[in-house]
Amino acid sequence: MPVSVKNSEVLYAALKSAGISLISALPETWLVHLMRMADDDPEMTLIRLNKEEEGVGISVGAHFAGRKSAMMMQNHGLLTSINGIVSVAQLYRVPLLMFISYRGEMGERDPWQTEGGRVTEPVLQALGIAYHNLSDPATVAHEIEQAQTLAQSSLRPVALLLTRDLMWEE
Template sequence: SHQVLQQQQLGASNDASILPLEYLALCLLRLYFLPELALQPPFYSRYIIARKNKNYPLGFTTLSICSYNLRMHWSDITISSLKSHSIFNATYVPDAINWNILSKLETDNKFHVIPATREEEAIGIAAGIYAGGQRAAMFMQSSGFGNTVNALTQLLVAYRIPVPLFIGMRGGLGEFNEVQVPSARSIPSILDTLNIQHYAPLHVDDVEKYVNGAIELSYASRMPVAVLWYSQLVGAKRVTS
């Protein structure tokens, strides 16, 4: 089975008689708090490694790993990645998805958060920050992406200015507003046409790898690179009364 194979690869086959029972209990806890994450294989690998290398008692391992994952929201992982790559400036046009990140950046004294009235303005600000010797990320919603095409092609791409782009994707699973669907569906193909690479972490266990990789690729290639936040990760927006 997939679990047995992972145990063998990690050298944990000797614990096979006790690990599945604890892992099942841990998955039940996660199923209650974070159902979309409960049975992901990467989490099982992390669990096996913790039991193999740290030699913690069963109960302690269960509680420590479970509490760690409950603390690490996808937005917190993203912020940690921004810090580790010395990106302390953020430009944005407000949207509900990216506000999970931006609201925390605004309370962190290390970050300078700059709102813009339009998406191309936010890109221009980010480009100016880079020209001044610092780094900036840009945040927007998919519905405003069309406003960025000229700034992307005539500024960032033309002059090889690296700006990580974080796009909150509406119009996917669970979307309630039909007008959000067409623009969101077209964004990946538009990015391909503009020769801008894009990545979409769909599970919280993938966020660190994708965000770090996108940031590193952006600065290595001196090109914008986009990270797309889909509802599989961030949840669908609902109508509120």
Template sequence: MSRPYQHRIRKAQSLINGILHPKNVIDQLVRQKVSHYVTLPDSETAHMYKALMAEPSITVVPVSREGEAIPVAAGLFIAGQSPVISIQNAGFYEAGDALRGLALGIGLPLVMFIGYRGHNRKGDTPDSAASFLEPYLHLWRVDYFVIESDDDLERVPLAFERAAATNQPFAVAIGTEYAKEGVE
């Protein structure tokens, strides 16, 4: 049965934060020669996780807690690999000691994709996880970009450039959920 309102719903969703297709993000990761994607899979990144599992050039490394992502990535980096991490904002707060001691402490040029759960740039953000992310990044002096749609993906190579130029972690805050494959 056809649902004529479905197009309006998708259009309204894209007006809130935008559409971000996993395949387009993965294309950026492949261009940057990312070897490993260290992540704690969750409901907001399920479509990205599924798409990554089909990408042969990137090894997905699941962790059981967000605080493990930075140490695992640091080990991969020391072993000559090119990892990124992907964790939610609430878990990023838990990873603070690893951020301090490893990423910042050893000068790890790590690009960190951080889910900006609760982010809504066009309205109220009642989720405290969202309201703390940017102040938390500022506290640690971690530079960042916010990505809300495919239109923002030109920021991904810039994040890698900035991390490499400064030998410091750089955050990419994902301000929307990844789209399901086939959603326009």
């Protein structure tokens, strides 16, 4: 599988360093190693979702209980979670950290991913969600730490887009 194991390890170590102890996720190809790592880690609670929007509720509950969590999903999962993000996470000022695989962007070969890729950043902009593209494993740890800091200080969702350059090896 050409999903990068090495960069998935870098990402996983960085999100643990950012204090995350609960991940809710819907499986998707680019996230396969990250989900396995979460599953194998006794310090991590992994909740596999049926639909991504459930993860917003789970992270909000975890936040109120004082626990740092993250959602992990494809950009189409972001699209399906929008009402929860707006009507719960934003309405109630919750620092929802989202790791989103950025499918359908430059280099995408699957035609079915391309519409989602086209609208991902405009949707995040329209929602007023601060976001950052993660593409260089050398800077990922710092960028995740900064995203977590901004989420916690602004009490708002922050999105990290996992790009092809970071996740895919061929």
